[in-house]
Amino acid sequence: MFARRIVVVGTGYVGLTTGACLASLGHRVVCSDVNATKIEQLNSGEVGIHEPGLAELVQEGIAAGRLKFAVGSADAVAEAEVVFLCVPTPMGSGGAADLAAVESVVREVREVLPRGCVLVTKSTVPVGTAARLSELVGRPDVAAVSNPEFLREGSAVRDFLNPDRIVVGSDTQDAAERVAALYARLGAPTVLTDAASAEMVKYAANCFLATKLSYVNAIAELCERLGADIADVTEGMGYDRRIGQSFLQPGPGWGGSCLPKDTAALLQVAEAVSFDFPMLRATISANSHQRMRMVAKVREACGGSLDGVRLGVLGLTFKAGTDDLRDSPALEVARLLAEEGADLIAYDPGLRGDEPGLPASLTLVDDPYLAAKESAALVVLTEWQEFRALDWGRVAGVLTGPVVVDTRNHLDPDVLRRAGLSWRGVGRTPVPAM
Structure with a gap:
């Protein structure tokens, strides 16, 4: 070369x-x-x-x-x-x-x-x-x-x-x-x-991934209503070589620096040539719905109202392993919780606290146990690996409400149950505390 x-x-x-x-x-x-x-x-x-x-x-x-x-x-x-x-x-x-x-x-x-x-x-x-x-x-x-x-x-x-x-x-x-x-x-x-086809590849790929994520989030909601388990459903789907196992993890919605921007841009490109793209519109709409659905889960876990409720939040970046807050679904869910009157105490291992975009309504701490302290519930919004290794008995001891809302299905429900905490995930049956 x-x-x-x-x-x-x-x-x-x-x-x-x-x-x-x-x-x-x-x-x-x-x-x-x-x-x-x-x-x-x-x-x-x-x-x-x-x-x-x-x-x-x-x-x-x-x-x-x-x-x-x-x-x-x-x-x-x-x-x-x-x-x-x-x-x-x-x-x-x-x-x-x-x-x-x-x-x-x-x-x-x-x-x-x-x-x-x-x-x-x-x-x-x-x-x-x-x-x-x-x-x-x-x-x-x-x-x-x-x-x-x-x-x-x-x-x-x-x-x-x-x-x-x-x-x-x-x-x-x-x-x-x-x-x-x-x-x-x-x-x-x-x-x-040719140049046009290469440019189209990027948008086509990213919009397909966004559609796949919106689809699996909708299937997760359906699982909740029918009593099915999304973890088993996606495992069964993922072994199909035509589908694959990637981008089948339900969560609070897709975000980051690429998918929101690229889906919106492809819609604009389609409109410029008078092409209606209802599938892509539905993908974007479903994503907005998913964030509101996570707020509803937290509200329900806290008795029906979030006004004046102190919540511990684990994770704000759009995914683990980065400090990127751009179009973060975690941050958007946190904002929506604050709009309903919740008092948010958050921890994210990727953030220093001086990043632009952090809302004033949120207090960022440097210890996950401080986020949990005296909170009515703990909400997991980003799938940082270290959250799985927390001392959940210690977490249970500082929470005022023994409930964890896991919007990423990231934690082991049995570990939380044995620690005296109830677990609520996405597309799965809630697991009560022992």
Whole structure:
């Protein structure tokens, strides 16, 4: 494999992981960002993103001389063979993806891109973006390529280095092949296609996963009404190779930085071509319903009213293993509980307490037992592994109400029962205390 000179624009979650992993594959990588303080920290090997293995990979790349960090994009791309755009594409007006940051970078670098350079969108972008960027660059010698990422927070490094597939799309075959060659050492199945199809793959995959999650949450609710057990039902489903065992865990709804944004964006894309997508609308609606359903569970466990009720909350991030609060279903359920008058004392091992987005109505503590102390119920909203290892006898001793509402089915009901606590999960029969 030939080592390439690569520039990654943006040092967020996707950009930093992309840059560090490409450097580990032997390429020479410069990651650029407009935040000078962040660049200074990264050049010192300091990584502020909570992602297993990423800090080590960054430090190894720096030590090997294959990974550098620079302020600004124009100077960084001067000798690049491939430029990856990894800047934010947040949800904009009406749910459409906001491409302002992407287009701003392209305008900044288009005159200084080396001849024959390939411009790659790694960020999730609407179908047609590669064509739009080609027009914006206005240079026939610079090809636009779509190379969507499929990284899961909490396992991004592992996902990058052990991918299910590599998807590369361009209307210029040679450019697509050059980008695909960057990953040759990984030996992953590679899909070479046109740019529009590659852009569509990311939305189609994420929206399918959102639909799968909404479906299993609906089945869990049905199990509660019929007396079936969702754990056994999903086990039976998961052995079917056509279905698989992933994304069959019921919970308080799906969230994070990708699924809410991508489902909304695909709806916008569909509407732009006069295509009605009732299935996707139902998926989104079912997700909103699920969060309200978790609130109803907690309300019922507390006797029918949450006004003035002190609740202990375990977990606020959208999933375990990350500090990400973006579109967190756990945080949304907490907000809804507070709106009904509950006094929330929360603990999350991934949070420091200064993260933006934490509501003022919530008190964050640094000990799970403090969250439980004098609470009428304990509500598990994120599936952190350490919650399973708590001293549940000690928890029972500090709660004023002996009930745990487990919205992730994360805990062992028998362990709680023996500790003198009743357990209420999702899609399963409640287990009373001994």
